[in-house]
Amino acid sequence: MRKLLVLIVAAMVGIAAFGQDVDAIVDAYSENLVFETSRGEAEMLVKNQYGERTIRMIIHTMGKADVLVEYTSRAEQGQKILRSENDIYLYYPDASEIVRLQGAALRQSLQGSDVSYEDLTGGKKLQDTYDIDYISMEGVEGFDTHRLMFVAKSRDVPYPRQELWIDAETYVLRKSKLYSLSGRLIKEVKTLETRLIAGKTVATKVSIVDVLKKDTETVLTYTSLEVDIELDRNLFSLEELTF
Amino acid sequence: MRRFICICILFFLLAGLYAEVTTELSLHSGSGYQRESNTDSLESFGSTGGAAHISFFSNESDMIRPRFELKTTIDYSSMGLVTTFVEVPKLYLKTRMPFSDGYTIRSTSGKETYSWGEGQIYNAADTINGARYASLTDTLGRFDSESFVQEDTKKNQQLDARSVKDGAVWGTGIFFPMGRYSFTEFLVGLPIDIAQGILFSLKEDGNGLNDTQVKFVGAGIDSSRSNRLIGFRTQFKAYEIKTEVGYMYRPFPLAAQQGEHQPFISIQGNLLADLYASNAFHITPEGDFSYDVGAGLFYGTGNFAIVHALDFRVEGLYQSDIEKFHIYSDIGYTYNDIMRFGLNSEMRFSDGYDGVLLNTSYTTDRNGRKSILQLGLLFNTETLVTIYYTGLVSYAF
Numbered sequence A: 001m002r003k004l005l006v007l008i009v010a011a012m013v014g015i016a017a018f019g020q021d022v023d024a025i026v027d028a029y030s031e032n033l034v035f036e037t038s039r040g041e042a043e044m045l046v047k048n049q050y051g052e053r054t055i056r057m058i059i060h061t062m063g064k065a066d067v068l069v070e071y072t073s074r075a076e077q078g079q080k081i082l083r084s085e086n087d088i089y090l091y092y093p094d095a096s097e098i099v100r101l102q103g104a105a106l107r108q109s110l111q112g113s114d115v116s117y118e119d120l121t122g123g124k125k126l127q128d129t130y131d132i133d134y135i136s137m138e139g140v141e142g143f144d145t146h147r148l149m150f151v152a153k154s155r156d157v158p159y160p161r162q163e164l165w166i167d168a169e170t171y172v173l174r175k176s177k178l179y180s181l182s183g184r185l186i187k188e189v190k191t192l193e194t195r196l197i198a199g200k201t202v203a204t205k206v207s208i209v210d211v212l213k214k215d216t217e218t219v220l221t222y223t224s225l226e227v228d229i230e231l232d233r234n235l236f237s238l239e240e241l242t243f
Numbered sequence B: 001m002r003r004f005i006c007i008c009i010l011f012f013l014l015a016g017l018y019a020e021v022t023t024e025l026s027l028h029s030g031s032g033y034q035r036e037s038n039t040d041s042l043e044s045f046g047s048t049g050g051a052a053h054i055s056f057f058s059n060e061s062d063m064i065r066p067r068f069e070l071k072t073t074i075d076y077s078s079m080g081l082v083t084t085f086v087e088v089p090k091l092y093l094k095t096r097m098p099f100s101d102g103y104t105i106r107s108t109s110g111k112e113t114y115s116w117g118e119g120q121i122y123n124a125a126d127t128i129n130g131a132r133y134a135s136l137t138d139t140l141g142r143f144d145s146e147s148f149v150q151e152d153t154k155k156n157q158q159l160d161a162r163s164v165k166d167g168a169v170w171g172t173g174i175f176f177p178m179g180r181y182s183f184t185e186f187l188v189g190l191p192i193d194i195a196q197g198i199l200f201s202l203k204e205d206g207n208g209l210n211d212t213q214v215k216f217v218g219a220g221i222d223s224s225r226s227n228r229l230i231g232f233r234t235q236f237k238a239y240e241i242k243t244e245v246g247y248m249y250r251p252f253p254l255a256a257q258q259g260e261h262q263p264f265i266s267i268q269g270n271l272l273a274d275l276y277a278s279n280a281f282h283i284t285p286e287g288d289f290s291y292d293v294g295a296g297l298f299y300g301t302g303n304f305a306i307v308h309a310l311d312f313r314v315e316g317l318y319q320s321d322i323e324k325f326h327i328y329s330d331i332g333y334t335y336n337d338i339m340r341f342g343l344n345s346e347m348r349f350s351d352g353y354d355g356v357l358l359n360t361s362y363t364t365d366r367n368g369r370k371s372i373l374q375l376g377l378l379f380n381t382e383t384l385v386t387i388y389y390t391g392l393v394s395y396a397f
Helices: A002-033 A103-107 B002-018 B145-155
Strands: A037-048 A051-062 A066-071 A080-083 A088-092 A097-101 A130-140 A143-152 A161-167 A173-179 A185-197 A200-210 A217-227 B020-036 B041-057 B064-077 B081-087 B091-098 B104-112 B169-177 B183-189 B195-204 B209-218 B229-238 B241-250 B260-271 B273-283 B289-300 B309-319 B324-334 B339-349 B353-366 B369-380 B384-396
Touching: A002 A130, A002 A143, A002 A161, A002 A200, A103 B289, A130 A161, A143 A173, A185 A217
Parallel strands: none
Antiparallel strands: A037 A051, A037 A217, A051 A066, A066 A080, A080 A088, A088 A097, A130 A143, A143 A161, A161 A173, A173 A185, A185 A200, A200 A217, B020 B041, B020 B384, B041 B064, B064 B081, B064 B091, B081 B195, B091 B104, B104 B169, B169 B183, B183 B229, B195 B209, B229 B241, B241 B260, B260 B273, B273 B289, B289 B309, B309 B324, B324 B339, B339 B353, B353 B369, B369 B384
């Protein structure tokens, strides 16, 4: 009986310790993703069975929620995306039109890539959105990682189940697999390059593969990234979107 | 004329050196048969041609944004008519000035497209472009070979509302921010119509091409609408519903000899499906009153991805002045990230059944190289039956 009690207490302590660890890991991972402000120039290489094309863009961010993307490559020149905490707005210079995306429209592909507009949504604390379980410690391409399973608490998220491999030392994402509610694998994400910026390890080259499509891959590369710079909050506004 | 052409060439060379440039080239073709049962006559029609659209702009400055676009469409029709349409889709200078608390007031001077209200094919609150965009409805009457080229290009892109709003306005717009996600926009259209384009046409009479006609086309191809207008809109979000209210005054809206006051409202939100509705009133100074009211919904399925997805859109519009009710529906199946099959229809009712058009489309987008192929069948109350195909390929670079 005494042994049983000791085992139960030990198990409870262990669970509590693991729980703290998971929170700490997720907090460190989330913290790593966010800067007060940032301005980056990026290239999105979209590969499919018909060839490749490169889409260039400038990405401004402020905190977790505010993102402004402006395409600079010729075919998409002037198109912009504004993400706020609850909305995504698109701007098409040809028609001078603001389109607010909601619901099913968010599932559309971002410029024919493996990324959907839904992937841009978010900004909420991960622990508020998902139940998170620690699976194990695993090696991913030479890096020790924490393997975590995220299960959504509600249905209003793009991916109800996610499996993340987070670097044990730098807390950068090394790999993730995104699943549907039924457990079907939808997308795979891999970090190809990282860079140390302002004391944080940032993924600067990421591969995204939509496994439901045939022979496709999208590689997003930051060619430059400045962080914690002075940005006007009004940069993230409909006025800027339509200028 | 020669001097003008030289100046234009010089301008393009200089603009090309200092501005950024994008170009879109397209080829289009369309043909069909039309049968009128009361005369039992069978008539064929068709046209083929191409278009070049070039844009010069600069995004270097945070305070000034100039843009100039030139588009030329050339078409040869089965009636032996060669038409060349040269237009300036956009020519504007956007400038902004600091206002307060980091906000700026922006003015747009020149020719620019304005998209007010909500709706894809029908938008009752669009008091600038009209409640019905160039759409399938244009073919509900008899095909007009002469205008086929212009309408053809629009019809081929009718699933994309961004491309069918062609009613750019010469004038000045003032954009006044009222927070990060709300604003008021004022618009004044110039009190005189300025030619939107130049149409050259040549008729083949068996001895070659002659009988040149050159005409300036005011207020776009649809010259029944006037650019003369003054109005404003305010856009804001109320309980997660995007709301737009505004007012437009058109001195001579539809060649009528009296002005019209046009208050309007539109909303957009999501409740399982994307829902939107628009409404505009048309009130003359004499107190005559009519209204346009429209609504639509869009729903799509898919495994969090773009492949093997179904989408469905339906829109309705009632125009009280002509007592017509229009219904547009579109069902699309996206096979993969480059191919979409669509079946759309448009029906028009007045006192009774007026017309119906069934249209199938096959759309591909291979990394900027777009192609659209359409097959259609049209019936109307004159028991006119038309079967047609249209095709369009375009490449932007």
